[in-house]
Amino acid sequence: MATTRNTAPDPVNTDPDKYKVIFENDRVRVFDYNDKPGDKTKMHHHKDFVLYALGPFKRRLTFDDGKIAVREFKGGEIMWSDEQSHIGENIGETNTHVLIVELKEPTAN
DSSP states (O other), X not given: OOOOTTTSOOHHHHOTTXXXXXXXXXXXXXEEEEEOTTOBOOSEEEOSEEEEESSOEEEEEEETTSOEEEEEEOTTOEEEEOSEEEEEEXXXXXXXXXXXXXXXXXXXX
């Protein structure tokens, strides 16, 4: 079962050395995320978001239900993701540098 958004840790609190809020209003929050090969985040939560890769990277995500996914991006790629909690680990040979736009509005039913 996914962690609820009310109790899940915020990435700015769990990994302030990696996540920087660069814009926020009542509808979105935009992060600039940076890490190095071998870096790993603590478990944290994202609301629905769009990710834009500023460069190539490869990482392993461990979700709060124990499932694991490996994702690899080229610079310029964009991905949509539903709300989730995960640990991220840079398993590639390049830094991870992305912009993440989290939506604050609830998903339409």
